[in-house]
Amino acid sequence: xxxxxxxxxxxxxxxxxxxxxxxxxxxxxxxxxxxxxxxxxxxxxxxxxxxxxxxxxxxxxxxxxxxxxxxxxxxxxxxxxxxxxxxxxxxxxxxxxxxxxxxxxxxxxxxxxxxxxxxxxxxxxxxxxxxxxxxxxxxxxxxxxxxxxxxxxxxxxxxxxxxxxxxxxxxxxxxxxxxxxxxxxxxxxxxxxxxxxxxxxxxxxxxxxxxxxxxxxxxxxxxxxxxxxxxxxxxxxxxxxxxxxxxxxxxxxxxxxxxxxxxxxxxxxxxxxxxxxxxxxxxxxxxxxxxxxxx
Amino acid sequence: xxxxxxxxxxxxxxxxxxxxxxxxxxxxxxxxxxxxxxxxxxxxxxxxxxxxxxxxxxxxxxxxxxxxxxxxxxxxxxxxxxxxxxxxxxxxxxxxxxxxxxxxxxxxxxxxxxxxxxxxxxxxxxxxxxxxxxxxxx
Numbered sequence: 001x002x003x004x005x006x007x008x009x010x011x012x013x014x015x016x017x018x019x020x021x022x023x024x025x026x027x028x029x030x031x032x033x034x035x036x037x038x039x040x041x042x043x044x045x046x047x048x049x050x051x052x053x054x055x056x057x058x059x060x061x062x063x064x065x066x067x068x069x070x071x072x073x074x075x076x077x078x079x080x081x082x083x084x085x086x087x088x089x090x091x092x093x094x095x096x097x098x099x100x101x102x103x104x105x106x107x108x109x110x111x112x113x114x115x116x117x118x119x120x121x122x123x124x125x126x127x128x129x130x131x132x133x134x135x136x137x138x139x140x141x142x143x144x145x146x147x148x149x150x151x152x153x154x155x156x157x158x159x160x161x162x163x164x165x166x167x168x169x170x171x172x173x174x175x176x177x178x179x180x181x182x183x184x185x186x187x188x189x190x191x192x193x194x195x196x197x198x199x200x201x202x203x204x205x206x207x208x209x210x211x212x213x214x215x216x217x218x219x220x221x222x223x224x225x226x227x228x229x230x231x232x233x234x235x236x237x238x239x240x241x242x243x244x245x246x247x248x249x250x251x252x253x254x255x256x257x258x259x260x261x262x263x264x265x266x267x268x269x270x271x272x273x274x275x276x277x278x279x280x281x282x283x284x285x286x287x288x289x290x291x292x293x294x295x
Numbered sequence: 296x297x298x299x300x301x302x303x304x305x306x307x308x309x310x311x312x313x314x315x316x317x318x319x320x321x322x323x324x325x326x327x328x329x330x331x332x333x334x335x336x337x338x339x340x341x342x343x344x345x346x347x348x349x350x351x352x353x354x355x356x357x358x359x360x361x362x363x364x365x366x367x368x369x370x371x372x373x374x375x376x377x378x379x380x381x382x383x384x385x386x387x388x389x390x391x392x393x394x395x396x397x398x399x400x401x402x403x404x405x406x407x408x409x410x411x412x413x414x415x416x417x418x419x420x421x422x423x424x425x426x427x428x429x430x431x432x433x
Contacts, residue, residue, distance in 0.1 A: 030330065031329070031337075034330065035362055038328050038359060038366060039396055041328070041363065042367045044395065045394050046393065046395045048396060048397050048398055050414060051396045051400075051401045054398065054414070055366070059358055059361070059362050060337060063337040063338070063341075064340065066354055066358070067337065067338040067340075067342065067343035068341045068342065070343055082343055082345050082350070083347075083350075084319075084353075087353060087354065097409060113353075115360070116353065116356050119360045120321065123363070128328060128329070128330040132332045132333070
């Protein structure tokens, strides 16, 4: 064996000198103390620092592997909390990875907990060197801490802000209300649309106008055959509007055709006016009707 | 006969259940070397949720068992190596008797558990470290 270096690191000396800053370093330092205690109980007098670090990393990975396996087993059973069965299965998976061969898995299948029980009974109890202060939990207040009547909300969810629960859900920001409230409150549609009553009146006007228009349309000509702008009245063009009763004003058409092109333009302009005013404008229609009558 | 076997099996299962419940009850009084807080931290980090202290201690005991097995394997390696060396040099026996957990033993024992530990054998502070002083002067 090689001669030992003069500055052989001693575990208990070095552990006290370091001041871990991050929580991961803190937990790692604690795990290192625990692992060094285990090594001491096995019979070691000193360790290399690198060997102790490596063993601590392996131990923490072992812990995390157990936890991951157990939690994933619980999650596959639609649970969030792991129970003894998950833990036993996880330990079984992990222990068979490093101890059993394929042959001995079946023979020593369920003996893991028994091995642990033997370990506990045969080994001396070595508590941790120092008591660890519990970290002050200043996390988000959860449903578990608050006494609430919302039994359907899971406990791991954070609590609602206080203002949300106190104010009614039905009160909205812009003065809007839910449809159910407006109907069940007896108001009906009128109360619902009270804020926009002028709009309703307009709509009603429009409806009435449309009705009047329809009544008027039954009497008046909606399809007109006019000449195109081309001279001589060679081609006839049909100006088609809504689907209305087709009415042929022969006299008017004949008169138009016989007229000169300025009159044709006039008729077309009239038509354009109607289009621009829209179908709800009955005054324009009447004007055009009177124009036509005049002609 | 078949019934007898079933009877025995059920008895055995019953005994197992009783032993298991006894063991879990004994965990309430047992304090593992790995503290509960540390185990809880690592378990919570991995998404393990359990309010039962006994299960947390079970995990702690399992980890402790694993670590102590690895360490005792490394100790056997160390002792065997020392026994081989001590034959040659009787005078250094007292000095070499100290049991030190070295990387060499640890990597050997961890290899049996499926963990491959690679470590640097030698670190040098500067390129001239370890060179013969006579050659360094030149």
